[in-house]
Amino acid sequence: MKNFEYFAPQDLEESIALLDRLGDRARVLAGGTELINELRSGRARPDTVVDLKHIPALDTIELDAAGLKLGALVRIRDIECSAAIGSSRFNVLNRAAGTLGSVQVRNKATVAGNVCRASPSADMIPPLMALGATLRVTGKNGHRLVSLEDFLLGPGKTILRPGELVTEIYLPELSGNLACTYIKLSPRKAMDLAVVGVAVKLVLVPGTYQCRDTRIVLGAVAPTAMRAVTAEEVLVGDELTGAAIEHAAELAAAEARPVDDIRASAWYRREMVAVLVKRSLNECLRQICGEGGW
Amino acid sequence: MPAVISLKVNGERYQLVVEPRESLLDVLREKLDLTGTKKGCNEGDCGACTVVMNGRPVNSCLVLAVEADGAEILTVEGLARGPQLHPLQEAFITYGALQCGFCTPGMIMSAKALLDRNPDPTEAEIRKAISGNICRCTGYVKIVQAIREAAKVMKGDKVDE
Numbered sequence: 288m289k290n291f292e293y294f295a296p297q298d299l300e301e302s303i304a305l306l307d308r309l310g311d312r313a314r315v316l317a318g319g320t321e322l323i324n325e326l327r328s329g330r331a332r333p334d335t336v337v338d339l340k341h342i343p344a345l346d347t348i349e350l351d352a353a354g355l356k357l358g359a360l361v362r363i364r365d366i367e368c369s370a371a372i373g374s375s376r377f378n379v380l381n382r383a384a385g386t387l388g389s390v391q392v393r394n395k396a397t398v399a400g401n402v403c404r405a406s407p408s409a410d411m412i413p414p415l416m417a418l419g420a421t422l423r424v425t426g427k428n429g430h431r432l433v434s435l436e437d438f439l440l441g442p443g444k445t446i447l448r449p450g451e452l453v454t455e456i457y458l459p460e461l462s463g464n465l466a467c468t469y470i471k472l473s474p475r476k477a478m479d480l481a482v483v484g485v486a487v488k489l490v491l492v493p494g495t496y497q498c499r500d501t502r503i504v505l506g507a508v509a510p511t512a513m514r515a516v517t518a519e520e521v522l523v524g525d526e527l528t529g530a531a532i533e534h535a536a537e538l539a540a541a542e543a544r545p546v547d548d549i550r551a552s553a554w555y556r557r558e559m560v561a562v563l564v565k566r567s568l569n570e571c572l573r574q575i576c577g578e579g580g581w
Numbered sequence: 582m583p584a585v586i587s588l589k590v591n592g593e594r595y596q597l598v599v600e601p602r603e604s605l606l607d608v609l610r611e612k613l614d615l616t617g618t619k620k621g622c623n624e625g626d627c628g629a630c631t632v633v634m635n636g637r638p639v640n641s642c643l644v645l646a647v648e649a650d651g652a653e654i655l656t657v658e659g660l661a662r663g664p665q666l667h668p669l670q671e672a673f674i675t676y677g678a679l680q681c682g683f684c685t686p687g688m689i690m691s692a693k694a695l696l697d698r699n700p701d702p703t704e705a706e707i708r709k710a711i712s713g714n715i716c717r718c719t720g721y722v723k724i725v726q727a728i729r730e731a732a733k734v735m736k737g738d739k740v741d742e
Binding site: 288289290291292293295316319320323324326327336338340364388389390391392394395476477478 | 582584600601602604623624625626628631634637638639640642643644645647648691694709710712713714
């Protein structure tokens with residue numbers, strides 16, 4: 288590994304100033320589960336590594352009537368094991384977190400790290416997107432709020448400029464008859480990237496099977512996690528019959544833009560989008576209505 | 582530029598001069614002669630380098646030594662009390678849970694961390710807890726059995742023979 292300077296600033300302003308000054312000669316270190324490998328392989332050759340972990344108050348989980356606030360440095364393992372999140376309507380996050388890597392990796396990896404790494408198959412991104420996540424981006428000129436959809440530009444690319452950090456992730460409070468699921472398709476039960484990841488949020492009009500709102504987010508089948516908007520549009524306002532679910536699943540599969548790679552073929556991924564969207568919608572129905580889906 | 586770090590390993594305090602690019606794994610093995618922790622893939626995929634850091638099992642190959650400043654580390658060498666092996670170590674021997682032994686320290690540290698937080702795990706919980714530790718030899722059955730039996734001893738349900 289090429290040697291580098293290591294700084295562990297004790298406050299946010301100092302970190303921002305340092306990162307702004309160093310520009311792309313610096314890399315940010317949070318959990319390090321990606322960066323250390325990049326340093327070791329030479330893919331990353333920064334002069335300086337700035338460790339964020341000594342900045343106070345970036346790793347809190349706050350759940351209240353307004354919604355859920357995740358500090359950037361909240362570890363994946365802490366989301367997985369959070370009793371507060373687990374007993375809230377955001378508990379898809381516990382399950383999604385538990386699919387990432389291994390216990391050891393989850394004990395270091397951070398939620399903002401997963402988002403900022405912007406892997407097309409990231410595990411936290413689809414459920415966060417389904418839940419309507421907004422990111423607080425902090426730079427020397429202050430803060431701005433960016434929706435997760437606008438934040439991601441492509442594989443490994445986000446709107447972050449040098450000197451900017453994601454400091455918090457906001458999820459608005461969830462109300463109504465709803466459920467949210469994340470299904471990760473991978474050959475192994477652990478230590479695998481998603482071949483296809485699907486997160487679905489479904490909101491029903493109370494006492495009916497009519498869809499009030501839905502978000503269908505596909506991971507690992509496009510340069511970034513993506514909303515299957517045509518599938519969403521066809522469901523909103525309509526009754527969730529078996530045929531409607533099948534139709535939405537087909538539309539989602541058609542919208543996906545998968546590629547062939549070492550893990551799976553594009554053809555297989557597209558097939559599996561349809562399967563997983565259907566499975567997800569049925570699971571959401573089951574969770575809301577407590578009975579069998581279609 | 583080298584840095585001075587202060588950390589506790591297996592209950593003992595150390596002050597070390599390290600380069601930022603050195604991993605905790607390398608520092609444990611090369612500077613502290615604690616070669617029980619193994620370097621397998623050096624990429625965070627195999628778990629052979631698992632240590633318990635501030636109560637959490639982590640891949641020490643993915644931890645920079647400088648990140649361990651102020652930390653408490655437990656390695657496999659820290660489990661036995663003199664000649665008295667830890668129940669996990671005893672169980673791995675008794676139940677034949679190792680062949681080449683290379684995955685074993687990491688496997689035991691993951692198991693230790695599991696039993697510290699969940700003294701009565703189900704088989705599924707055991708398997709999930711060691712899912713970041715690869716074993717090429719045993720097929721995991723004996724490992725899972727050893728962890729289950731060690732848990733009984735540690736809970737006091739069973740006397741260690």
